[in-house]
Amino acid sequence: KAGVTQTPRYLIKTRGQQVTLSCSPISGHRSVSWYQQTPGQGLQFLFEYFSETQRNKGNFPGRFSGRQFSNSRSEMNVSTLELGDSALYLCASSLGVDQPQHFGDGTRLSIL
Amino acid sequence: GNSVTQMEGPVTLSEEAFLTINCTYTATGYPSLFWYVQYPGEGLQLLLKATKADDKGSNKGFEATYRKETTSFHLEKGSVQVSDSAVYFCALSVSDYKLSFGAGTTVTVRA
Numbered sequence: 703k704a705g706v707t708q709t710p711r712y713l714i715k716t717r718g719q720q721v722t723l724s725c726s727p728i729s730g731h732r733s734v735s736w737y738q739q740t741p742g743q744g745l746q747f748l749f750e751y752f753s754e755t756q757r758n759k760g761n762f763p764g765r766f767s768g769r770q771f772s773n774s775r776s777e778m779n780v781s782t783l784e785l786g787d788s789a790l791y792l793c794a795s796s797l798g799v800d801q802p803q804h805f806g807d808g809t810r811l812s813i814l
Numbered sequence: 815g816n817s818v819t820q821m822e823g824p825v826t827l828s829e830e831a832f833l834t835i836n837c838t839y840t841a842t843g844y845p846s847l848f849w850y851v852q853y854p855g856e857g858l859q860l861l862l863k864a865t866k867a868d869d870k871g872s873n874k875g876f877e878a879t880y881r882k883e884t885t886s887f888h889l890e891k892g893s894v895q896v897s898d899s900a901v902y903f904c905a906l907s908v909s910d911y912k913l914s915f916g917a918g919t920t921v922t923v924r925a
Contacts, residue, residue: 706857733911745903745915758912792857796911802848803913805857 704729706806708793714812720781723809727774727795734776735803736768739790748791751776780811788813816841820904820916827894827923835889835919837878837904845906847871847880847887848913852901861889861902894923 707726715721727734735758736748747760751770768778774795780787790810794803821836839845846865850858862871867882876891887904904916 708857735911735913737913744917745913747912747914750911752911758910760912794858794913802860802863803911804860805850807855807857 706793706795706804708791708806708809710809711807712810712812714814715783716814717783717785719783720779721783721811722777722779723791723793723811725776725778725793725795725806727776727793728804731795731797731804732774733796733798734770734774735794735796736776736778737792737794738762739792739808740788745792748778783813785813787811816845816906816908816914818904818906818914818916820902820919822917822919824920824922827921829895829923829925830893831923833889833891833894833898833921835902835904835921837887837889837916839885839887839904839906841885841906841908843908845908847878848905848907849876849878849887849889850903850905850915852903852918854900858903894921896923896925899923 709724733752735750739745750758754770765781770776790808792808794805796803817840848863849861851861862873864871864880870879878889901918903918905913
């Protein structure tokens with residue numbers, strides 16, 4: 703069974719640009735969550751989608767947004783990039799409440 | 815709110831040594847508890863989980879017991895190998911899909 707797939711693996715952008723990251727969940731998983739990992743803040747929850755609806759959102763500015771498609775694939779978008787947005791962005795999928803979340807290998811975003 | 819506190823690293827051990835990483839939590843409601851492991855350049859892998867008090871999660875020689883009375887979920891392994899070198903994260907979720915993570919503990923095992 704294929705795991706969670708995130709593309710691209712690496713991305714370099716400059717301040718002010720916008721970026722879109724993609725996540726394909728494990729087949730049959732309808733919940734997709736996104737996390738930001740940085741050395742200073744650790745792992746922080748961004749948002750979670752289920753059946754194309756955002757059900758839960760972390761404490762991030764509105765520049766961070768996401769969506770989920772009917773096939774459960776998800777994208778997250780960051781607009782007006784700042785240096786502090788440099789991070790590893792992790793996507794996770796899950797079967798249901800209290801079920802483990804399975805993570806992809808992440809997208810490493812670097813802002814110059 | 816929900817939070818997880820885990821012992822700070824880094825932790826350096828010799829092969830075959832005993833490993834323990836302390837984890838305590840604060841949660842509203844009844845959390846499920848998890849340990850995840852992250853190897854360099856990779857995402858997080860679920861190591862083990864426990865969903866109710868006194869449950870013991872185990873996998874690959876690692877164990878952790880959900881202790882409600884002490885709000886703890888300490889990770890242990892009796893004999894570590896070089897391949898266990900990684901960053902370990904304790905995490906919880908409370909009836910939702912949001913995981914709250916500890917800061918992570920870097921473990922290095924020397925041959």
